[in-house]
Amino acid sequence: MDNNYRILVVDDEQDLCEILKFNLETDGYTVEMANSAEEALEMNIESFNLLLLDVMMGGMSGFALAKQLKAEPATKDIPIIFLTARDTENDTVTGFNLGADDYISKPFSIREVLVRVRAVLRRTAEHNGVPQSNVISYQGLELNLDKKTVSIDGEDIPFTKTEFEILHLLLDEKGRVFSRQELIDRIWPKDVLVLDRTVDVNITRLRKKIGRFSKCIVTRLGFGYYFDA
Template sequence: MITKQNPHILVVDDEEDLCEILKFNLETEGYTVDTAYSAEEALTLNLTDYDLLLLDVMMGEISGFKLASMLKKNEKTAHIPIIFLTAKDTENDMLTGFNLGADDYISKPFSIKQVQARVKAVLRRSLEEKKPVNENILTYNTLKLDTQRIKATINGEEVALTKKEFEILKLLLENINHVFSREEILSRVWKDEVYVLDRTIDVNITRLRKKIGEYGKNIVTRLGFGYCFEG
């Protein structure tokens, strides 16, 4: 099965039977699939809704190549990956497709398994490219928490935190303004450890506040409820 939940795919081909076959088989893989029987019909749709386009090259007045060119020139649709499905399989045709920004080029006739595998690969690459570079960095003003390198800094200066202090701060920064009860913090940070007292959490919070200096005041106590990082 695929990693992204219900990616939205548009199949554009003037062979209606082929569209329905592709739609059925891609939907069995967990995708949401729409079809259009011409480039003109495709252009009536909100193309920004789609995560991937499968385009036939040889269609009516507007070919798949022309449609791709139009989409790649529009900043709202330029990012959408495209796979060409076509009987035009010469080297020049393939180069034309890739020069237009295609992500893959599948020659007809093809097997459904081949299409499923190529679709999965293109969507995976597209998802990787969308990941933010700093996805492992939690930031609040000059307070930064690198969850990959397990490192906390303020104004670029490293702050020495214990494992539990780091995990508490990570939990709070990932959920700014969310109040966590002591029981929730215990279950998330101490997990299956036994004989951990509520007082242990209070001690760790007190130490954490001191260590993060000016940001200590952002860790607030909601009496009777628990703690939160107030942004």
């Protein structure tokens, strides 16, 4: 998935803004911050592809900001993910009625935020008919989905089809844990008997081939594997 997106984080917790900004930028996004809804309104909001809005802020709330933005033609189609410490059904309903695309309750894991951001941006792009990039990258690691090639810092690395498909899946959905059975179902032909051990062997080979990025493929004991950015 092409991560060339601009994201605005609006939250009155400065430390949380900094944490979100750092991790989203590490994931490849361009990120700006505002510590209040009023500050956000002074920015060029229509230039952003996604808004992460805290609900409870001093002054104007995230709900009020969203309502105002959804009423303006220039900003009404920008997807919104609400961040809130309040996890009540009424709040959730209010958020979705205002046109929210997702709703994340605090405290949350950064991995959860990254996965949800990626999902919302993908849905938005598909809805708008935006062609998705055929290159997936993380820092110096790059997969070309058209050429079926993998390169690190511009140098091509030989990959088998199975190794390529595993890396593609893990890298495209960074942060999501895939069980061995999920990997088998998504990658191997249905008529082929594949053991869990086969998945482990391919993961081991994959780690060896991607060098310094091997530590990004993490084993979650009892659950499976994920790509940790």
